[in-house]
Amino acid sequence: MFNMLNLIRNEHMKLFKQFSTWVMVGLLVLVLLIVGIATKYLADSQTSENWKMQLQAENQQLTEQKEQVPDIGKSHDVLEERIAINQYRIDHDIPPIENKTLWGFMNSATNLTSLVTLFTIVIAAGIVAGEFSWGTIKLLLIRPVSRSKILLSKFMTTLLFALYNLFILFISSFIFGAIFFGFEGKELPYLAFVDGEVVERNMITHILTLYGLNSVDLIMMVTFAFMISTVFRNRSLAVGLSIFLMFTGQQVVMLLSEYEWVKYILFANTNLSQYMNGQPLVEGMTMTFSITVLLVYFILFVTMSWTIFQRRDVAN
Amino acid sequence: MERNPIVQMKNVTKKIGPKTIIDDLTLDIYRGEVFGFLGPNGAGKTTTIRLMAGLIELTDGDILINGHSIQKNFEKAIAHVGGIIENPEMYKFMSGYDNLVHYARMFPEKISQERIDEVVRLVGMEKRIHEKVKSYSLGMRQRLGLAQALLHSPSLLILDEPTNGLDPAGIREVRNYLRNIAHEQNIAVFVSSHLLSEIQLMCDRVGIIQNGKLISVESVSNLVENREYVAVRIETEPVQKTYELLKQSYPDKKVTITDQAIQMEAKREDLPDINKLLVTNGIAVYEIMSNKGTLEEKFLEMTGGNIDV
Ligand SMILES: Nc1ncnc2c1ncn2[C@@H]1O[C@H](COP(=O)(O)OP(=O)(O)O)[C@@H](O)[C@H]1O
Ligand SMILES: [Mg+2]
Numbered sequence: 001m002f003n004m005l006n007l008i009r010n011e012h013m014k015l016f017k018q019f020s021t022w023v024m025v026g027l028l029v030l031v032l033l034i035v036g037i038a039t040k041y042l043a044d045s046q047t048s049e050n051w052k053m054q055l056q057a058e059n060q061q062l063t064e065q066k067e068q069v070p071d072i073g074k075s076h077d078v079l080e081e082r083i084a085i086n087q088y089r090i091d092h093d094i095p096p097i098e099n100k101t102l103w104g105f106m107n108s109a110t111n112l113t114s115l116v117t118l119f120t121i122v123i124a125a126g127i128v129a130g131e132f133s134w135g136t137i138k139l140l141l142i143r144p145v146s147r148s149k150i151l152l153s154k155f156m157t158t159l160l161f162a163l164y165n166l167f168i169l170f171i172s173s174f175i176f177g178a179i180f181f182g183f184e185g186k187e188l189p190y191l192a193f194v195d196g197e198v199v200e201r202n203m204i205t206h207i208l209t210l211y212g213l214n215s216v217d218l219i220m221m222v223t224f225a226f227m228i229s230t231v232f233r234n235r236s237l238a239v240g241l242s243i244f245l246m247f248t249g250q251q252v253v254m255l256l257s258e259y260e261w262v263k264y265i266l267f268a269n270t271n272l273s274q275y276m277n278g279q280p281l282v283e284g285m286t287m288t289f290s291i292t293v294l295l296v297y298f299i300l301f302v303t304m305s306w307t308i309f310q311r312r313d314v315a316n
Numbered sequence: 317m318e319r320n321p322i323v324q325m326k327n328v329t330k331k332i333g334p335k336t337i338i339d340d341l342t343l344d345i346y347r348g349e350v351f352g353f354l355g356p357n358g359a360g361k362t363t364t365i366r367l368m369a370g371l372i373e374l375t376d377g378d379i380l381i382n383g384h385s386i387q388k389n390f391e392k393a394i395a396h397v398g399g400i401i402e403n404p405e406m407y408k409f410m411s412g413y414d415n416l417v418h419y420a421r422m423f424p425e426k427i428s429q430e431r432i433d434e435v436v437r438l439v440g441m442e443k444r445i446h447e448k449v450k451s452y453s454l455g456m457r458q459r460l461g462l463a464q465a466l467l468h469s470p471s472l473l474i475l476d477e478p479t480n481g482l483d484p485a486g487i488r489e490v491r492n493y494l495r496n497i498a499h500e501q502n503i504a505v506f507v508s509s510h511l512l513s514e515i516q517l518m519c520d521r522v523g524i525i526q527n528g529k530l531i532s533v534e535s536v537s538n539l540v541e542n543r544e545y546v547a548v549r550i551e552t553e554p555v556q557k558t559y560e561l562l563k564q565s566y567p568d569k570k571v572t573i574t575d576q577a578i579q580m581e582a583k584r585e586d587l588p589d590i591n592k593l594l595v596t597n598g599i600a601v602y603e604i605m606s607n608k609g610t611l612e613e614k615f616l617e618m619t620g621g622n623i624d625v
Contacts, residue, residue, distance in 0.1 A: 003424065006421040007421070009421060010418050010421055010422070013418060014407060014410070014418070017407070017409050017414065019409070134407065134408070135405030136406065138371060138401045139400075139401070139404070139405070139406075139419065139464065141369075141370070142369045142370065142371065142397065142399055144392070144395040144422070144423060145391070146391060313371070313372040313373060314366070315332075315366060315371070
């Protein structure tokens with residue numbers, strides 16, 4: 001165990017002694033700052049004093065829409081949820097969360113987890129392939145440490161890098177949010193729709209849940225990149241392939257969604273929020289099903305990486 | 317000298333694809349000796365070292381280090397091995413010192429800061445050790461490579477062409493240091509090289525590898541004795557007459573005609589006599605050359621030219 005800790009320290013040292021690592025962390029904060037400034041000075045205020053009237057109008061529209069469209073899948077459920085939450089706001093005097101507030105900003109900052117995913121893919125792609133291209137792999141592997149432990153320390157360091165970045169994103173979105181928009185409306189809850197009823201939730205809990213949901217995609221893509229990096233020892237291939245799949249995977253799955261088998265594709269399952277609001281991609285998919293599929297892919301990626309890394313001749 | 321070998325290579329064979337790169341190599345190495353592994357480029361020195369270090373899998377045979385199989389009991393076998401394999405590639409974006417800290421953390425027993433400093437002093441890197449490896453010359457990287465190999469006081473030191481990139485003074489230093497640790501600290505040092513001269517000065521025993529086969533293992537003192545015979549190339553006109561004349565005068569020596577010139581082995585002090593003999597017999601002598609170019613020729617020189625290359 002002590003051994004493992006040392007290996008992780010080593011991987012951290014190598015990671016953070018590289019300038020490019022800090023560039024990524026810096027970029028993340030910079031992008032967030034730009035989003036903050038743009039939101040404060042460029043975006044229009046969406047809601048005004050008479051938000052209740054706006055919501056009422058919206059509800060009227062939604063009710064009409066509900067009568068017009070046939071009830072396929074869960075389309076009516078989605079409309080009902082929106083109507084119920086709007087009504088709850090009107091009844092309990094809880095205005096919607098505006099973009100130009102602390103909560104609004106922190107909510108939209110969760111979208112930047114895809115940037116964290118991107119950066120972590122780059123790290124995952126380099127952390128094994130780099131040792132091969134630098135030639136340092138030879139000196140790394142002639143120590144009384146098993147190859148599987150070395151690989152594990154690299155995988156854990158990659159995931160920790162993602163965790164640090166998510167933490168930085170969360171904290172800086174709080175700080176920038178507080179600076180730009182103040183604490184007005186900080187008592188407002190998040191409204192969830194559970195079993196046909198509107199319930200109030202703590203906003204921080206809700207934001208953390210969003211991070212959790214986004215991390216599913218992150219972990220899967222990063223593990224994929226790690227596998228490619230280990231199997232092919234090629235950094236560019238790992239980055240290219242992972243980012244390509246990250247951007248096209250969802251669309252391809254959408255295009256093919258009329259086929260039943262599409263539900264076995266990784267990307268049909270990475271978005272777990274499909275079970276919380278709205279309808280799943282393919283009729284009959286459940287949260288349990290998706291988690292099982294995700295686990296199968298994860299185990300597949302990990303097994304591939306470990307088996308190949310352990311057997312490989314280091315001869316370059 | 318302890319007579320239990322620290323390394324036992326038993327019928328070691330490595331095939332990559334259809335090609336046999338190491339062919340049935342059997343060799344023991346003992347503590348307290350500097351063992352030279354001599355062979356031309358592409359002979360299989362690095363491959364043998366990779367096999368010893370567990371970087372590549374054996375196709376056949378086994379390698380035991382301290383009695384532990386490098387294949388089946390890797391961690392135990394490698395625990396007391398330090399090495400440089402090919403060029404000592406380090407993390408260029410870190411300082412030499414951080415590189416050493418990195419490797420020091422990979423051993424089960426704690427390696428103290430004092431030990432790191434000690435090794436740095438040993439290889440004479442005190443002044444530059446906190447600079448990034450990027451800025452090091454090849455010689456300095458070689459020294460840092462040696463430092464990381466020595467960190468955990470190994471009982472077997474494997475060095476792949478360790479004097480590559482060193483200046484003559486550095487080479488002398490490394491040579492003396494290796495002889496010292498082998499003889500005084502009872503460590504086995506396994507050094508590969510394609511340079512005979514280097515092996516001669518540094519090693520106690522030498523194994524010669526060619527095309528993946530270990531063709532001889534000898535003590536260096538034997539080799540040096542053989543050195544008084546050199547392979548000589550004589551260009552004359554007419555060649556055939558020269559050949560017959562030499563055959564007659566030196567019946568116990570091997571004389572051949574190769575590329576329109578005479579090849580023979582002779583003692584260095586015989587050369588003036590040979591010259592005189594030819595001249596007095598009316599043969600035009602254009603050139604008498606004793607071979608000391610590539611290892612292959614030197615190798616022929618040592619073994620009396622009776623092995624086909
Ligand atoms: N990964 C490999 N694949 C195919 N052939 C290889 C590989 N590694 C080495 N060789 C071949 O094996 C032979 C021995 O190489 P090597 O051990 O590096 O020689 P040396 O270190 O003595 O110069 C060479 O002919 C080389 O081309
Ligand atoms: Mg070599």
